Amino acid sequence: MGNAYAGQILRVNLTKGDWKVEELDMDLVRRFIGGRGLGGKILFDEVDPNVDPLGPENKLIFVTGPLTGTGAPTGCRYMVVAKSPLTGAIGYANSGGYLGAELKFAGYDGIIFEGKSEKPVYLSIDDDEIELKPASHLWGKSSTETDELIKAELGDQWRGVDTRVSCIGPAGEKLSRIAAIMTENSAAARTGLAAVMGSKNLKAIAVRGTKGVRLADAESFRAKVAEQVDVFRDHPAYGQFGTMHVYGTAAGMALGNVAGALPTRHFSGGTFEAAEAELDPQLMRETTTVRQKGCFACPIACKRVSKTTAPGFEGHGEGPEFETLCLLGICCGVNNLQAIIKAGFICNEMGLDTISTGVTIACAMELYERGYITDAEAGCKLNFGNAESMVEMTRKIGLREGIGDILAEGAYRTAEKFGHPEVFIGAKKMEMPAHHARGLQGMGLGYATSNRGACHNSAMMSSHEFPAIGTGTVTKGKPQMVKHAQELAAVVDSCGLCLFPTGVLMQEGILLLFNEATGFNFELKELMLAGERIWNQERLFNLKAGFTKADDTVSRRMLEEPLPDGPAEGNVLRLGEMLPEYYQLRGWNEDGIPSAEKLAALGLDHVKSSNKI
Numbered sequence: 237m238g239n240a241y242a243g244q245i246l247r248v249n250l251t252k253g254d255w256k257v258e259e260l261d262m263d264l265v266r267r268f269i270g271g272r273g274l275g276g277k278i279l280f281d282e283v284d285p286n287v288d289p290l291g292p293e294n295k296l297i298f299v300t301g302p303l304t305g306t307g308a309p310t311g312c313r314y315m316v317v318a319k320s321p322l323t324g325a326i327g328y329a330n331s332g333g334y335l336g337a338e339l340k341f342a343g344y345d346g347i348i349f350e351g352k353s354e355k356p357v358y359l360s361i362d363d364d365e366i367e368l369k370p371a372s373h374l375w376g377k378s379s380t381e382t383d384e385l386i387k388a389e390l391g392d393q394w395r396g397v398d399t400r401v402s403c404i405g406p407a408g409e410k411l412s413r414i415a416a417i418m419t420e421n422s423a424a425a426r427t428g429l430a431a432v433m434g435s436k437n438l439k440a441i442a443v444r445g446t447k448g449v450r451l452a453d454a455e456s457f458r459a460k461v462a463e464q465v466d467v468f469r470d471h472p473a474y475g476q477f478g479t480m481h482v483y484g485t486a487a488g489m490a491l492g493n494v495a496g497a498l499p500t501r502h503f504s505g506g507t508f509e510a511a512e513a514e515l516d517p518q519l520m521r522e523t524t525t526v527r528q529k530g531c532f533a534c535p536i537a538c539k540r541v542s543k544t545t546a547p548g549f550e551g552h553g554e555g556p557e558f559e560t561l562c563l564l565g566i567c568c569g570v571n572n573l574q575a576i577i578k579a580g581f582i583c584n585e586m587g588l589d590t591i592s593t594g595v596t597i598a599c600a601m602e603l604y605e606r607g608y609i610t611d612a613e614a615g616c617k618l619n620f621g622n623a624e625s626m627v628e629m630t631r632k633i634g635l636r637e638g639i640g641d642i643l644a645e646g647a648y649r650t651a652e653k654f655g656h657p658e659v660f661i662g663a664k665k666m667e668m669p670a671h672h673a674r675g676l677q678g679m680g681l682g683y684a685t686s687n688r689g690a691c692h693n694s695a696m697m698s699s700h701e702f703p704a705i706g707t708g709t710v711t712k713g714k715p716q717m718v719k720h721a722q723e724l725a726a727v728v729d730s731c732g733l734c735l736f737p738t739g740v741l742m743q744e745g746i747l748l749l750f751n752e753a754t755g756f757n758f759e760l761k762e763l764m765l766a767g768e769r770i771w772n773q774e775r776l777f778n779l780k781a782g783f784t785k786a787d788d789t790v791s792r793r794m795l796e797e798p799l800p801d802g803p804a805e806g807n808v809l810r811l812g813e814m815l816p817e818y819y820q821l822r823g824w825n826e827d828g829i830p831s832a833e834k835l836a837a838l839g840l841d842h843v844k845s846s847n848k849i
């Protein structure tokens with residue numbers, strides 16, 4: 237009988253070029269579950285929060301959850317954790333696809349990379365056979381080229397098992413702070429962790445595994461999974477005829493527009509004229525979608541393969557997601573669907589976060605329109621709505637060409653470089669996602685308090701605030717909702733599940749699968765307490781890194797300039813109405829520092845919450 241964990245962590249020292257296999261600490265996973273929780277705990281214990289994120293002292297942790305690879309609906313995720321070069325805070329980003337499951341099948345819950353290789357390498361894992369292989373010939377290659385070359389080199393379909401590859405593209409090699417780690421077009425995108433991988437001269441990880449995952453009660457687990465898959469099949473949003481399957485995440489476009497919560501022209505407005513016309517998901521389905529695609533064990537299959545044929549924007553690849561459409565499109569004032577999809581393809585190939593890339597280009601467009609960036613500096617007309625420039629700028633960021641060298645540092649540093657940091661839109665130096673903080677108060681509080689900077693997935697408030705117009709602009713009750721959403725997301729991220737179907741599985745469904753797989757027999761409150769523990773553990777890392785209450789905020793425009801259009805017109809983010817209550821609910825003092833009682837209740841009282849205490 238197993239417990240859903242592989243029971244081993246692979247520790248790779250890139251400086252020495254060696255590795256060892258360590259036993260998974262089961263006491264630790266009972267407290268931090270796995271995935272994001274376990275990765276954050278390892279980071280806290282092993283990395284000084286004040287290290288240079290791009291120095292060899294930072295560690296890069298790939299870690300799966302107990303439900304990864306089990307067959308649980310959407311149990312495909314792996315999490316990457318390191319100190320972020322974009323924010324200086326804890327960085328984490330997760331990805332779907334197949335690599336997470338493959339890593340479990342090979343017998344590892346995670347990999348910890350330490351140090352820095354002298355020359356480019358990639359890690360090959362073939363069950364128990366581990367090897368660091370030269371990767372100089374892969375340096376400079378796109379993510380797809382890297383994937384194909386490694387598979388050709390290792391011989392794909394060995395014993396009928398596919399090789400799964402996770403890699404960086406040119407953007408990660410060139411240490412772009414908005415670079416993403418790519419797994420067959422799925423991206424571990426946020427917080428710039430591909431730059432950490434690039435700083436270690438680690439080009440890729442290639443994994444093949446044949447061992448499967450041993451569960452506490454496999455028969456009962458499979459029966460529960462079958463029941464849940466039935467629920468998914470007939471679900472109006474996530475089922476075979478549901479909007480998420482038919483349109484993908486782009487299905488949210490009309491909802492965002494109706495709520496007045498789109499990031500129009502660098503968040504200067506909340507509605508966009510093309511959202512229900514040129515960028516309509518049905519139009520996309522009819523003109524650019526080739527087929528739907530899903531991650532390992534996902535009954536939803538929200539992803540899609542697309543093709544663009546418009547002159548100058550020809551291409552073939554994956555996407556676009558809602559965030560890509562919004563940030564490379566609406567945020568840049570671009571309504572040209574094929575240009576947006578093309579820019580998304582470039583992000584995939586270069587290994588760039590489409591959210592941060594889109595917002596950074598939009599930030600540069602605003603700087604240009606205000607006269608802070610000249611034509612000569614931009615190298616082109618960089619006005620809002622200029623589809624050609626948006627696509628070209630994406631390529632330049634990936635290669636650090638011309639002004640792209642500055643933009644590759646992210647929006648905050650771009651705005652600062654041109655003397656106007658106030659133009660930056662985001663939190664903790666990370667670019668704001670598509671959900672406008674002035675139209676969605678809970679989302680705004682989530683951005684301000686997220687441990688990794690402006691992040692829509694740290695508290696999935698859009699599902700609460702999008703559907704009913706008017707609820708987004710309300711602050712009452714939001715601190716409690718945000719706190720709960722943050723802890724639930726921490727549990728989901730740590731279990732190895734995708735966040736999207738949380739509203740179908742519900743916390744009770746996640747608990748059921750978790751218990752059947754691990755045999756831990758947790759009560760719901762224990763599982764949710766683990767979520768709260770994980771959140772506080774991340775907070776402690778940030779406090780030790782020097783973050784304070786002053787960092788629990790978003791850009792000034794969100795707080796002071798009323799939204800000029802749409803149903804949320806006249807609103808600003810009323811953070812002051814929510815933050816004190818949020819701190820109180822968290823058991824933190826008025827400076828946002830966890831009380832001794834709270835740390836004791838969470839079993840974190842062995843650590844001090846800041847260097848000053």
Ligand code: SF4
Nearest residue numbers: 332530531534538734
């Ligand atoms: S819902 Fe979409 S992103 Fe999530 S696991 Fe399924 S296919 Fe992947």
